[in-house]
Amino acid sequence: MMNPTNIMAAVADKVLGHNPTSTRQQPKTHPTEKMKAIVWHGKFDMRYDEVPRPMVSEPHDILLKVTATTICGSDLHLYSGELPGMEKGDIVGHEFMGIVVDKGPDVKLPIGTRVVVxxxxxxxxxxxxxxxxYTSCDTTNPSRVAETMFGHALVGVFGYGHMVGGYWGGQAEYVRVPFADLNCLPIPEDVPDEKALYLSDVISTSFHACEMGKVKPGDKVGIWGMGPIGLAAARWAQILGASTVVAISGTEDRLDIARSLGCVVINYHEQDPVETISKMFPQGLDCCIDAAGFRFAKSIGHKIQRALLLESDTPEIITECCKACRKNGIVSVIADYPGTANNFPIGTISMKHLRLESGQSPTQRIWKMALEKLRTGEYDPSFFVTHTMRLKDVPDAYKQFYNREGGMVKIFVRP
Ligand SMILES: [Zn+2]
Ligand SMILES: [Zn+2]
Known part of the structure; x- marks a missing residue:
């Protein structure tokens, strides 16, 4: 069953029509060959299906044979049906890597190259x-729904629904990659898939969280949410010289990982984050990173407002960030907020002279630097990878990841 959020978005998409783009969204498909892929069928309904195999569809495309993929924390918004724009039959997944097996005439990358996308x-x-x-690219997303909601169209994203183009995703055996020379990063032999995969999103996104927060030597940094992005950002904050990283989560096994990195941890079920931080650091933190997001209402008031559709996003994490931040500090919002929130703490931001930064990581600008950190071993993503599995097991993994069962943080998937 599609839920109201997605039905309304699909209706709006039909009514508003589409903007022209620089590339097609739906790939050409092979007349006979099939592949396996993870397909969205509705709220809490991901399936391992057989679908047509995509083909090179434009001169700047490659066809990638996927060798590794994973579930992103943000894929859980699709799984729970809370992010609008999904349609039954959409292939999901935006973090993947593989081997170039076919290419259009404009592509310089040789066939056989191993790349992250x-x-x-x-x-x-x-x-x-x-x-x-790059995450503001103006020519790859035809959605006028996004343009109407936000004032401008957003960038196209793999496997993330029709608000961002409806491109086929990479939780699949094959995927078509447009503008391949820009959107693929060749990976040297000395970096295994098990590390390189995370350059597609987690490692660059978590760096961007720290970059937006202008984290510098000696800073005291707080990070709300210890999913893959929060944990990965904690490591970047340390590399950038933070003197203290405070990790906030309600999940004890995730706090254990943060502890093993050397973070100060707060379990919000046991301690109030703002009170605890103000006892530790009376002036407040230099930088507060929100790596949790719009779904995580804490108070009854905001849970009710979300249930009654009075707000789509809860501002409670941002409010805690603003309260715990020192005057003139920076609140960096790397988490997803697609809609509107009530009781947004504009007064705290204004009166404490805070800077609020937000946005998605321009991966293609960051990933070469990050790859060098992987090669030298300074950044080793192994600490947040908790599970390895095959593509057929991914529908079950969605359930486990969503319910935070079995200590799952990040999975490594071989098709
Ligand atoms: Zn992701
Ligand atoms: Zn562009």
């Missing part, structure tokens, strides 16, 4: 791409 689909020639603002 960025989650965001950038064109390389629009004004935003020229400034390396």
């Amino acid at each position: 960025a989650f965001d689909i950038a064109c390389g020639f629009c004004d935003f791409c020229k400034r390396e603002e």
